[in-house]
Amino acid sequence: MAGWGRCVPRWQKDVATLYEYWLFFKLLTLFQEAFQLSPTDVGQLIEPTDEGLNLRLKQGKHYPIKGIYNAGGRKLAIRFSYNRSFRGHKDYPDAGSWTMTMRPDYTLSFWPAGITEQEAEAQELIVHIHFDAKYKVDSFNGYAATLDEAVLMQEKNEQRKGLYKNADLLKMHAYKDAIRRTGGAYILYPGSEALTRQGFHEIIPGLGAFPVRPSKTNDGTGALKAFILAVIDHFINRTSQREKLAYHTFDIFKEKPKAKHVLKDALPEAYGANRDLLHDDSFVLIGYYKSAAQLAWIEQNHLYNFRTGNGPGALVLSKETVSARYLLLHTKGQQHSGQLWKIVGKGPRLFSKQDLLAKNYPDPSQDHYLVLQLAPVQDPEFIHLQ
Numbered sequence: 001m002a003g004w005g006r007c008v009p010r011w012q013k014d015v016a017t018l019y020e021y022w023l024f025f026k027l028l029t030l031f032q033e034a035f036q037l038s039p040t041d042v043g044q045l046i047e048p049t050d051e052g053l054n055l056r057l058k059q060g061k062h063y064p065i066k067g068i069y070n071a072g073g074r075k076l077a078i079r080f081s082y083n084r085s086f087r088g089h090k091d092y093p094d095a096g097s098w099t100m101t102m103r104p105d106y107t108l109s110f111w112p113a114g115i116t117e118q119e120a121e122a123q124e125l126i127v128h129i130h131f132d133a134k135y136k137v138d139s140f141n142g143y144a145a146t147l148d149e150a151v152l153m154q155e156k157n158e159q160r161k162g163l164y165k166n167a168d169l170l171k172m173h174a175y176k177d178a179i180r181r182t183g184g185a186y187i188l189y190p191g192s193e194a195l196t197r198q199g200f201h202e203i204i205p206g207l208g209a210f211p212v213r214p215s216k217t218n219d220g221t222g223a224l225k226a227f228i229l230a231v232i233d234h235f236i237n238r239t240s241q242r243e244k245l246a247y248h249t250f251d252i253f254k255e256k257p258k259a260k261h262v263l264k265d266a267l268p269e270a271y272g273a274n275r276d277l278l279h280d281d282s283f284v285l286i287g288y289y290k291s292a293a294q295l296a297w298i299e300q301n302h303l304y305n306f307r308t309g310n311g312p313g314a315l316v317l318s319k320e321t322v323s324a325r326y327l328l329l330h331t332k333g334q335q336h337s338g339q340l341w342k343i344v345g346k347g348p349r350l351f352s353k354q355d356l357l358a359k360n361y362p363d364p365s366q367d368h369y370l371v372l373q374l375a376p377v378q379d380p381e382f383i384h385l386q
Helices: 015-035 039-045 117-122 149-160 168-178 222-236 241-253 292-301 353-358 380-385
Strands: 046-049 052-055 063-070 075-082 106-112 127-133 182-189 195-198 206-211 284-288 303-307 326-330 339-352 368-376
Touching (some): 075 117, 339 353
């Protein structure tokens, strides 16, 4: 980035606008150093004139800088944008804002290299981190949200007058809530105190503020640099909680709810020991017993045996059967059953005919069985339903 200091704008700007432009190149230098981005794309911002070099950076115009970052175990597509508008009224899973149009000053976007940005948006594989330049900030409380395209430039004019005092941090909340797949939103201001808040346990999603000030001796970017390096390290981790949350968000919302997804029956509440009991995601096996002797054996040994092979009554080892939580027993001619058992243990075990005979099972007819370990249902709500 050597040589940017020789660029001479042909106009005079107010201090807040100049600070915003200065921050652009400050961030660009920082991101180029962190991600080894090529500076070739920034050539469009400089043009020769009779008076020297002219800076073409303009508020309201989107300037993206793209590149690929090789983190060793992972390659990430990177895009640094100035004044990118996130269009409003976008339906899921489209990119943009689900409320009104919003335009952060700077946006840093990450997604896996090898797919397009549109694919990354649709699969919840992209993360946006936004930064807003605030030349005058007194405190971090209050609320302001950009409503639509018409007020974007009015908002900029108010900012130049130093009217932003208490609204800035909660405006970052507006970015975080409205712009899909936003991992964080941060204020950049010429102060001295960094403020970071994490939404959960990891560095993102988060909100905060970083001091960045024009100074030859100490520009205050230490906290911001540390944050960017921590974000890089976070994205290398393929088992992060954010990564898992992104997948489950994609899996849950990839299709709209249908009539078959409605369940209004009287069932146990999913809290405490039942917190992971998602009723439309919990599977129940249906087991048959042919005699009172078999039922007595099941109740005494807390075991149930399914047949193996391809014949009637054989258990198919699918994801649903292996992860089933309950077993409902029934017998011939029975229309209703209260014989509900909880499946415990680590999954089906293979028993031979001799194994079952050793446990006094009555008349095993197959050579091998898949056997489940059972426990009585202790949940009082389940007991009530029986």
